[in-house]
Amino acid sequence: xxxxxxxxxxxxxxxxxxxxxxxxxxxxxxxxxxxxxxxxxxxxxxxxxxxxxxxxxxxxxxxxxxxxxxxxxxxxxxxxxxxxxxxxxxxxxxxxxxxxxxxxxxxxxxxxxxxxxxxxxxxxxxxxxxxxxxxxxxxxxxxxxxxxxxxxxxxxxxxxxxxxxxxxxxxxxxxxxxxxxxxxxxxxxxxxxxxxxxxxxxxxxxxxxxxxxxxxxxxxxxxxxxxxxxxxxxxxxxxxxxxxxxxxxxxxxxxxxx
Amino acid sequence: xxxxxxxxxxxxxxxxxxxxxxxxxxxxxxxxxxxxxxxxxxxxxxxxxxxxxxxxxxxxxxxxxxxxxxxxxxxxxxxxxxxxxxxxxxxxxxxxxxxxxxxxxxxxxxxxxxxxxxxxxxxxxxxxxxxxxxxxxxxxxxxxxxxxxxxxxxxxxxxxxxxxxxxxxxxxxxxxxxxxxxxxxxxxxxxxxxxxxxxxxxxxxxxxxxxxxxxxxxxxxxxxxxxxxxxxxxxxxxxxxxxxxxxxxxxxxxxxxxxxxxxxxxxxxxxxxxxxxxxxxxxxxxxxxxxxxxxxxxxxxxxxxxxxxxxxxxxxxxxxxxxxxxxxxxxxxxxxxxx
Ligand SMILES: Nc1ncnc2c1ncn2[C@@H]1O[C@H](COP(=O)(O)OP(=O)(O)OP(=O)(O)O)[C@@H](O)[C@H]1O
Ligand SMILES: [Mg+2]
Numbered sequence: 198x199x200x201x202x203x204x205x206x207x208x209x210x211x212x213x214x215x216x217x218x219x220x221x222x223x224x225x226x227x228x229x230x231x232x233x234x235x236x237x238x239x240x241x242x243x244x245x246x247x248x249x250x251x252x253x254x255x256x257x258x259x260x261x262x263x264x265x266x267x268x269x270x271x272x273x274x275x276x277x278x279x280x281x282x283x284x285x286x287x288x289x290x291x292x293x294x295x296x297x298x299x300x301x302x303x304x305x306x307x308x309x310x311x312x313x314x315x316x317x318x319x320x321x322x323x324x325x326x327x328x329x330x331x332x333x334x335x336x337x338x339x340x341x342x343x344x345x346x347x348x349x350x351x352x353x354x355x356x357x358x359x360x361x362x363x364x365x366x367x368x369x370x371x372x373x374x375x376x377x378x379x380x381x382x383x384x385x386x387x388x389x390x391x392x393x394x395x396x397x398x399x400x401x402x403x404x405x406x407x408x409x410x411x412x413x414x415x416x417x418x419x420x421x422x423x424x425x426x427x428x429x430x431x432x433x434x435x436x437x438x439x440x441x442x443x444x445x446x447x448x449x450x451x452x453x454x455x
Numbered sequence: 456x457x458x459x460x461x462x463x464x465x466x467x468x469x470x471x472x473x474x475x476x477x478x479x480x481x482x483x484x485x486x487x488x489x490x491x492x493x494x495x496x497x498x499x500x501x502x503x504x505x506x507x508x509x510x511x512x513x514x515x516x517x518x519x520x521x522x523x524x525x526x527x528x529x530x531x532x533x534x535x536x537x538x539x540x541x542x543x544x545x546x547x548x549x550x551x552x553x554x555x556x557x558x559x560x561x562x563x564x565x566x567x568x569x570x571x572x573x574x575x576x577x578x579x580x581x582x583x584x585x586x587x588x589x590x591x592x593x594x595x596x597x598x599x600x601x602x603x604x605x606x607x608x609x610x611x612x613x614x615x616x617x618x619x620x621x622x623x624x625x626x627x628x629x630x631x632x633x634x635x636x637x638x639x640x641x642x643x644x645x646x647x648x649x650x651x652x653x654x655x656x657x658x659x660x661x662x663x664x665x666x667x668x669x670x671x672x673x674x675x676x677x678x679x680x681x682x683x684x685x686x687x688x689x690x691x692x693x694x695x696x697x698x699x700x701x702x703x704x705x706x707x708x709x710x711x712x713x714x715x716x717x718x719x720x721x722x723x724x725x726x727x728x729x730x731x732x733x734x735x736x737x738x739x740x741x742x743x744x745x746x747x748x749x750x751x752x753x754x755x756x757x758x759x760x761x762x763x764x765x766x767x768x769x770x771x772x773x774x775x776x777x778x779x780x781x782x783x784x785x786x787x788x789x790x791x792x793x794x
Contacts, residue, residue, distance in 0.1 A: 249675055275677035287672040289665050291780065300661045304677025310686050313657040314650050324657060367677050 199226040202402055203279075203371055208247055208257035217243045218426045220257065225371065230393065230403045232413045232434070235423035236446055241406045242284055244423070245373050248404075249281050250274045261371075276304050280369035282360035284376050284406075290349030294340065294359055297348050298331035301366025331366060337399075338362045338392060354385055358392070365396070372396065374405045378412055390416050414438065422446065460733065460778040486641060490634035499749040505633040509705060512745035513640035514698055519725040519741035520647050520734060521694030526723065527732035527780075528660070529687040530667030531581075532589040534719055535596025538576075539569040539692040541714035543699025545603060548615035548709050558621035558704040562697060569696020570689045572599075577688040581681060584670070596719050604711040614710025618703050628705075636705050643701065644738075647694055651734055654690075663687055667732075724766060730776030739777050 203225035210218045218240045225231055233241050246252045250271040259267045266274050289297050308320040335341035338358050378386045390412055397403050407413050420437040422430035424446040430437050493504035522536045546565035550556050580591045620628045628635050654660045662683040665673035674680045703709045729740020
């Protein structure tokens with residue numbers, strides 16, 4: 198069994214009176230693609246927000262390896278190796294595609310303001326390396342031809358993929374993808390699935406929020422189902438697919454009737 | 456409307472190195488020759504043209520460049536920028552009249568003092584955003600002015616007189632012929648442009664740009680937004696402080712009245728008018744807004760009113776300023792390296 202690299206323990210978060218997540222436990226194994234599914238408002242994005250430090254849990258912890266990362270600064274968590282995309286695309290629209298990715302790579306750079314002004318050898322070296330790395334990532338994701346286009350002018354599908362490229366720029370161990378296929382047609386979904394697999398095969402661990410069942414069945418190693426902030430299933434895709442509780446959650450059948 | 460910004464950028468892109476160098480030399484030569492244009496239609500009726508070139512024009516350009524880093528590049532609305540100018544000016548005035556230090560020796564001290572003021576302001580306030588930040592910075596600007604006003608030790612309302620000129624560097628700075636002051640300011644502006652351009656195409660520039668566009672996303676992509684916001688403030692403060700030192704040393708007299716909210720707003724207007732985030736636009740904007748009121752003084756009291764009217768009309772026609780932020784599709788990273 199692969200080792201657990203991300204471990205959510207009894208995560209609870211309340212917004213006012215609403216309990217968005219209720220004592221959720223979740224383990225992410227190194228090198229897997231774990232799908233996180235559930236009906237709208239189940240708390241999936243909230244899980245990402247807790248992992249990346251956007252929210253602090255009301256109780257419970259997030260462990261990256263052995264280190265509790267809840268309570269750490271958001272940019273620090275990124276530096277520790279977790280990167281994400283956004284359900285609503287949040288690129289830097291006035292930057293080019295390439296610059297978006299380079300901004301991601303900057304988290305690994307060391308040069309500061311003074312070094313940049315003076316143009317120290319390190320600053321030039323890092324700058325060059327970042328550009329090369331960003332191009333490499335864009336090629337890997339298949340959007341290098343758009344490198345010099347402003348992000349806001351990109352076609353929708355390219356923007357979605359750029360979100361992934363920018364996250365990869367930070368050299369994460371764990372990649373969190375929040376509905377990366379939203380708004381895609383079947384053909385685009387197939388392509389995206391291939392990209393996600395390719396990313397995993399390159400050594401990343403992926404936590405994926407997705408609604409499209411066939412996409413999930415095709416690429417995920419394991420599926421976790423959330424419903425009203427509770428984890429109601431955690432198993433192989435084929436098992437989860439036939440779980441009556443999951444089906445009920447998706448079809449909106451009241452608990453007592455299922 | 457023709458897009459000057461893109462035309463200029465295109466020209467630059469297509470030109471090879473010798474053409475670029477020549478262009479830069481030509482522009483610098485024209486700019487340097489401006490003090491000799493005093494007898495032309497450019498002449499200002501009351502103040503001498505060479506004096507107007509130094510203040511307000513040169514000073515406004517310098518300050519607008521500094522403020523642009525904060526407002527235009529990083530997206531933080533600072534309404535108290537004049538405070539840093541004041542700190543630089545008072546540092547010069549105090550040390551210049553009470554110690555044997557000369558302008559060039561005081562310059563780094565004044566810049567450091569302004570940077571320190573920048574840190575003081577930034578640390579508690581940068582957690583605020585948008586309107587709140589604007590209000591707090593506005594308050595800061597006023598606090599600095601009112602403190603000076605109420606401190607008899609630094610002259611109170613009368614301010615400080617007898618601030619020495621900078622020592623000459625093989626020439627003498629003169630009151631009646633200000634071309635040396637002007638050339639000095641041009642050098643300062645060129646230096647600031649050079650530094651800003653370096654920052655813009657590198658990591659700090661990207662950090663600022665990402666913060667302006669989506670601060671939360673920037674933070675989640677690993678940008679230490681707090682640190683870079685402080686740097687933006689401190690860097691802007693340094694330029695304001697440097698401008699202040701030079702201003703005091705040229706003006707010989709400074710008083711709290713020189714550092715009112717009006718100046719902060721005017722500098723902000725230069726940035727917005729010229730084109731937020733675009734240094735060339737900001738320079739043109741500051742030059743125009745610095746120059747026009749002196750040129751058309753015959754309008755006397757209605758001057759600022761008309762000025763405001765022109766601004767309003769103009770901003771409706773061209774809301775992004777004279778030379779807007781880049782629209783063109785070209786990387787801010789250096790071309791050719793990498794790909
Ligand atoms: N900042 C917040 N303040 C108040 N309530 C919130 C906040 N963030 C999330 N919630 C609530 O938490 C619940 C879960 O939201 P979340 O965005 O995690 O759902 P989701 O599973 O990602 O849904 P979707 O599939 O629509 O993206 C919702 O009821 C939402 O209203
Ligand atoms: Mg969601």
